[in-house]
Amino acid sequence: NAGVTQTPKFRVLKTGQSMTLLCAQDMNHEYMYWYRQDPGMGLRLIHYSVGEGTTAKGEVPDGYNVSRLKKQNFLLGLESAAPSQTSVYFCASSYPTSGTDTQYFGPGTRLTVL
Amino acid sequence: AQSVTQLGSHVSVSEGALVLLRCNYSSSVPPYLFWYVQYPNQGLQLLLKYTSAATLVKGINGFEAEFKKSETSFHLTKPSAHMSDAAEYFCAVRTDYKLSFGAGTTVTVRA
Numbered sequence: 714n715a716g717v718t719q720t721p722k723f724r725v726l727k728t729g730q731s732m733t734l735l736c737a738q739d740m741n742h743e744y745m746y747w748y749r750q751d752p753g754m755g756l757r758l759i760h761y762s763v764g765e766g767t768t769a770k771g772e773v774p775d776g777y778n779v780s781r782l783k784k785q786n787f788l789l790g791l792e793s794a795a796p797s798q799t800s801v802y803f804c805a806s807s808y809p810t811s812g813t814d815t816q817y818f819g820p821g822t823r824l825t826v827l
Numbered sequence: 828a829q830s831v832t833q834l835g836s837h838v839s840v841s842e843g844a845l846v847l848l849r850c851n852y853s854s855s856v857p858p859y860l861f862w863y864v865q866y867p868n869q870g871l872q873l874l875l876k877y878t879s880a881a882t883l884v885k886g887i888n889g890f891e892a893e894f895k896k897s898e899t900s901f902h903l904t905k906p907s908a909h910m911s912d913a914a915e916y917f918c919a920v921r922t923d924y925k926l927s928f929g930a931g932t933t934v935t936v937r938a
Contacts, residue, residue: 717870744924753836755917755928756871763924771925803870809924815861816926818870 715739717819719804725825726794734789734822736804744807745787746771746816747779749800756803762787763809794826829854829920831901833929841937846890846905848932850918853899859921860901862892865931866914874916877901888912908936 720735736745743764748756758771762781776798778790787806791798801823805816834849852858860877875886882894888911892903901918913936918929 746925753930755930756926757928758925761925772927805871807924814924815873815876818863818872820870821868 717804717806717817719802719819719822721822722820723823725827726791727827728795730794731790731792732794732824733791734802734804734824736787736789736806736819737785738787738804738806738817739785740806740808740817741784742806742808742817743784744809744814745781746805746807747777747787747789748803748805749773749798750803750821751800759789759802794824796826798824799826800824828927829858829922830927831860831918831920831929833916833918833932835932836930837933837935839935839937840908842910843907846903846908846912846934848903848916848918848934850892850901850903850929851899852901852918852920854920860892860894861919861921861926862886862890862901862903863917863919863928864888864914865917871917874903908934910936910938912936 717738746761747759760779765784780788804819807814807816831852862874863871875884877894885891919926
């Protein structure tokens, strides 16, 4: 099992450019999440999905879009990148139970917007 | 909304000394609480989780945490620090299948 993988690992964008981050999981998990990590702020939820074809906004959704066309993949898109989106992005997945399910995290994507 | 507060953004301990990381939560219902660890340039890994089965929770790598409802706390401890414990630690509370994280505490271990 590869677990949760993220592509790419690093990316540098210019302001206004677009890109898509790919998250893939091979654990047959229903739920998937996108977080951003900024110094001193912990992880903040951007968007999440509770199943194939469904998405929902998290704490900081502005400037991002997501899609979950296949159960194993969760894509995060930036349509017009801004320097404020410079961050480390983490994807996670989980199988929902009674609230004690564990979220499994990918290795992260480090994005710099110039 | 449920939230967690981690007291102290940086903790420095000597090798062999006690590690104590503080986490307080706010919740109107019994919470599900988690501690995650992040090693440099890696993703987050679950250390332990509180599921209301027992107030003292044992995790991986010798860590444990005690849930104290009266103090709304879920502090993480390890009796004897090892150099490999140098990492960032996050406390989190779960609401509706979503996690809310604290700001994190970076642990430095001195030889």
